[in-house]
Amino acid sequence: MGIVEYEPGTPFPGVIGRTTDESSPAWPAPIRAKKDAPNVLTIVLDDTGYGQLGCYGGPIATPNFDALAASGVRYNNMHTTALCSPSRSCIVTGRNHHSNGMAAITELASGYPGYDGVIPFENGFLSEMLLEQGYNTFMVGKWHLTPSNQETAAGPYTRWPLARGFERFYGFLGGDTSQWYPDLVYDNHQVDPPKTPxxxxxxxxxxxxxxxxxxxxxxxxxxxxxxxxxxxLNDQSAPTRHHTQYFEMLGHRAIYHDGWRAVCPWPGPSFAEAGMPFGEPITAEKLSELDATGWEVYRVASVPAEPGSRRTLWTPAQHRTCAGAHKVRRDTAASKSPRVRHSGVAHTGWMTEIGFDGDGLACPACGVEMTEDGVDTAEGLESCHRCPRCRLVVVVPGLWST
Known part of the structure; x- marks a missing residue:
């Protein structure tokens, strides 16, 4: 529905009296499409050849398109540009693609007139025009009309679909995306794909x-x-096979430094998969013992590597949080939770993996200022010499005591 507001300079049609009983409010009439207004559906298919659809003699069965053509009009002399962004910009604005700054796709934008990849706001979208006429608007699928440097969650959002006349959006902003892990956007926020391969x-x-x-x-x-x-497959209401996850606080955070993540190259089964309990609860006595011994991380440099010990690898950190050393177990409803099997690692001369309670605190020994979620481990270590964890973890009843 269009924006409901008074035109500038319009006198207030209500009554303003000395009291509320003597006053009458007035709201502008909502903008609605005229009665029996037709719906408008525009379908854009990239890289579709002239003879590929069934209604044009193509070998691929396209019964729905064929039915539309049979009950409507089939054009034999319709032309677009040779690229997706330019063609899309023409379709939604009614302007030439050079006038839209879309002489090329957004990823190939340059600093020349007509090639900057930025559609000026004076070139209004059809969605904006229809929205002002009382239509509801929805965009689904590929967008590819936002400058590439404005597609991240940092914005700005002024050239995203919701800022160009669409009330709702579900799809991806760029020119392409993975069919298995698509970079999906719902309205103005990014979302995880509903299913994974x-x-x-x-x-x-x-x-x-x-x-x-x-x-x-x-x-x-x-x-x-x-x-x-x-x-x-036969019962949509079947219970999920989600596996309960057991983890220590900070145990699901990889060691992250200068764009690289420390991982163990040969992971073994988790506690749950091996049918083993997660371990002994850390009691107050155990905590005091750990504090008294100064933690394993402080003396790892003086401990030689044991024969057969596993090496620690540093791999490039990926965009998704579950990449690298992270293992993810999810149910069919796409609930994700980290599964923990991280030991603490320290960057010594021989890069040996060590057993360690609370691997987040191994970061300073590796020369890492922060974990990947921004927890400042150095500040926590310097703040309290008795208990280096005190500012880094949340006390969980039954797991840690202080």
Whole structure:
């Protein structure tokens, strides 16, 4: 529905008296589309050849398009530009793509007139025009009309769909995205994809009644990270197979430094997968013992590497939080929670992995100022010599005591 407000200079049509009983409020009439106004649906397909649709003699079955053509008009001399962003800008504005600054796709924008990739606001969108006429507007799918440097969550949002006349949006802003892990945007915020591809293997194995092998071709296999959704194939209300996660505070944070993340190259099964309890609760006595011994991290540099100890690798940190050393177990409703199996690691001369309670505090020994979620470990270590954890963790009843 369009914006409801009085035009500038319009006199107030209500009554303002000495009391509320003598006064009458007045609201501007809502803007509505005229009665029996038609709906408008525009479908844009990138890189579609002239003869690919079935109604143009193409070999691909497109019954819905064919039905639209049969009951409507089929144009034999319709032209667009050769690229997606320029064509889209023409369709939504009614202006030439050079006038829209879209002589090329947004990723190839340059500092020349007509090529800057910025559609001027004086070139209004069809969605803006219809919104002012009382229409509701919705954009779904590929957008590709926002300058590339404005597509992140940092904004600005002035050239996102909701700022160009669309009341709702669900899709992606750029020219392309992964079909398996798409960079989705819902209105003005980014969202995780509703489903992920790692569930396919567990589901197919479940259908075939095949257990995931412990070894394959002589190599020990890491646990599958997906969750079978075979129960939902015949029953949408089937209970989820979500696995309860056990973790220590800060235990799910990787060590992060200069764009690199420390990971163990050969992870083993988690406590839950191995059918083992998560470990002994850290009692007040145990906490005092740990504080008295100064923590393992403070003396790791003087401890030589044991034979067979695993090396720590540094891998490039990925955009998604669950990449690298993070393991994710999720249910079919896309609930995600970190599964923890991190030991503390320290960057010594031989890069040895060590056992350590509370791996977030290993960061200073590795020359890392902060964990990836911004927890300042150095500040916590310097603030209290008796208990280096006191400013870094939240006390969880039954897990840690102070």
């Amino acid at each position: 790692e569930d396919m293997v567990p589901t197919l194995l479940d259908l075939l009644e095949v257990k995931p092998p412990a070894t394959s071709r002589g190599v020990t296999q890491s646990p599958l990270q997906g969750v079978s959704f075979v129960d939902t």
